[in-house]
Amino acid sequence: MRILVTGGSGLLGSRIAEIASNQGHEVYSAYNTHHPPYGIPIKMDLTDESSCKKAFEKTKPEIVIHSAALTNVDLCETNKDMAWKINVEGTRRIAELCNRYECFLILISTDYVFDGTKGLYSETDEPSPINHYGYTKLKAEEIVKEKLGEYCIARTSVIFGSRPAAGKINFALWVLENLKRGKKINIVTDQINSPTLNTNLANMLLEVAERQLTGIYHLAGSTAISRYDFAILLAKEFELSRELIQPTTSDKINWIAKRPKNTSLNVTKASDHLRNKPMDIQEAIKELRRELEAGE
Numbered sequence: 001m002r003i004l005v006t007g008g009s010g011l012l013g014s015r016i017a018e019i020a021s022n023q024g025h026e027v028y029s030a031y032n033t034h035h036p037p038y039g040i041p042i043k044m045d046l047t048d049e050s051s052c053k054k055a056f057e058k059t060k061p062e063i064v065i066h067s068a069a070l071t072n073v074d075l076c077e078t079n080k081d082m083a084w085k086i087n088v089e090g091t092r093r094i095a096e097l098c099n100r101y102e103c104f105l106i107l108i109s110t111d112y113v114f115d116g117t118k119g120l121y122s123e124t125d126e127p128s129p130i131n132h133y134g135y136t137k138l139k140a141e142e143i144v145k146e147k148l149g150e151y152c153i154a155r156t157s158v159i160f161g162s163r164p165a166a167g168k169i170n171f172a173l174w175v176l177e178n179l180k181r182g183k184k185i186n187i188v189t190d191q192i193n194s195p196t197l198n199t200n201l202a203n204m205l206l207e208v209a210e211r212q213l214t215g216i217y218h219l220a221g222s223t224a225i226s227r228y229d230f231a232i233l234l235a236k237e238f239e240l241s242r243e244l245i246q247p248t249t250s251d252k253i254n255w256i257a258k259r260p261k262n263t264s265l266n267v268t269k270a271s272d273h274l275r276n277k278p279m280d281i282q283e284a285i286k287e288l289r290r291e292l293e294a295g296e
Contacts, residue, residue, distance in 0.1 A: 001209065002026045004061035004103075006044065006094065007068030008036035011165040012108065012156075015202040016065055023206070028059040030068065034166040046090030056097045063209045066094050067108040069137070076133035077257035087136035088143065095147035104212050105148060106205060111157040111193060111220070113138045116260020119192055120224060123155075123216040123269055131257040141216075150214050154205060157220040157265055158230075161198035162291035171195075172288060175231045179240040186248040189228040192262040194220035197284040199291065203276040217270055223281035224264030230281065237285045 003020055007013035008029025017029045017039035029039030032046070044055040046068055069087050070076055076083035091107065098105040112134035113127035129135045144151050160172035169177070172195075178185045196219070204219045225233075228247050235242045250259055267278040279287070290296075 001063050002028075002059070002061050003063045003065065003209065004028045004030060004042075004055070004059050005039060006030045006046070006064070006066045008039055008041070009034035009166040010067060011159050011161050011168070011170055012198050012201060013065075013067040014038055014163075014165050015161060015198040016067070016205060019199070019202050020206055028055075028061065030055055032068075046093065047085045049093060052093045052097060056101055060101065061103050063106070064094060064098050064103045065106045065108070065205060065209065066091065069108070071110075071133070073112070073131060073133045073259070074256040076136065077131060080132050083132055083136050087133075088139045091140035092143050092147070095144050099147055104150060104152075104209065105144060106152045106154055106208055107140060107144045109141055109153050109155045110134065110137045111155060111263035111265050112260065113141065113155065114260060114263045116263045119262030119264045120266045121218070121263065122266040123218055130260055133257065134260075150212070152208050152213055153216045154208065154219045155216065155265060156196050156201055156218075157194040157263065159196050159198050159201060160288065162288055162296060171227070171230075172234055175234050175245075176238055176240070179235055179238070179244055182241070182244065184244050184246055185231070186246045186253075187228045187231045188250050188253060189226050189247045190249050190261060191259055192224055192226050192264050194222070194224055194265045194267070195230050195281060195284065196220045197279060197287055199287065200276070200279045200284060204270065204274055204278070207274055207276050213273065217273075218265040218267050219270050220265045220267055220278060221281055221284055222267050222271065222278040224262070225281055233281060233285055237289055
C-alpha cells in the first residue's frame, strides 16, 4: 500500500509509519515543524491549501491516515481560531483531496467528542462535546462524512507509548519519569478514559487500512480506568513508589478547558471485527515495559 500519514512526527503517526515501513508498505510521513523519524518525509502545512495539494500530487496515496491535529485541550480553548484552522479546515482539505485522488481516508478522532456523563460510549452514541477541542474533532468527523462515500473514523483515547514524540512527553512516560526522580505527582481520580498503547492502535489502524473497513470504530484500550489508577498500575509494573502518586480531583487542577468525567470507549465492535484486538491495560503496560527495555 502507498500510505500518507499526517502528523508523521507525532506519538501515533510515527509509530504507524515505523510499523507500516517494516511491513514493506510505501509510507510518506507528512510533517510541519518536527522532522519525522520514520517513512519518507514530506512537508505539509494543514493550514495551507497549496502545501496540502503538493503533498498529495507528490505522494499519490492510496490510503491516508489523518492523525495530525492540535490536541492540546487548553490551547484549543484559548486559541479557538488556530484549533479551527488545523482540526476543522485542515481536515476539510484532506477530505477534499482524498475525494479527488480517490484515497481511502482514516480520520483519527477522540473520546472527547462525548460529554463524559455515562462512559463506555459505543459508536452509535450521540456525541456532545463540552470543550472546543472535542467540538473541532466532531466537526472534522462531520466533514469526512459529508465529503466522502467511504471512510473510517477511528476514535481513540489517551495514547501512550515508549518514546516521546514531536517534542512532547505522553502521560505514561511523564508518570514514570517523575517517579524515577522520586518526585510527588498529583493525579486525578475522577477522570476515566480508555488508555491506548500507540503500538496496539497503529496495528489496528493498519488492519483497517488493509481491509478498508468503513464507518466509525472505537479503537482504544479495552480497560476503562481513572488517570490515578492508571498511574498506580504503571508504578506497580515498573516497581516504583506508589506513595509518590497523590490522589486529587479535577476541580483542584487549574485547567482552562472543561474535562469530561468519563469518556471511556466501548471497543466491542473492534474486538469482534479485528484480528488485532484492543489490549487491556495490564497487557498494554507490560508491552510498554518490554518496548522500553528493548529500546524500541
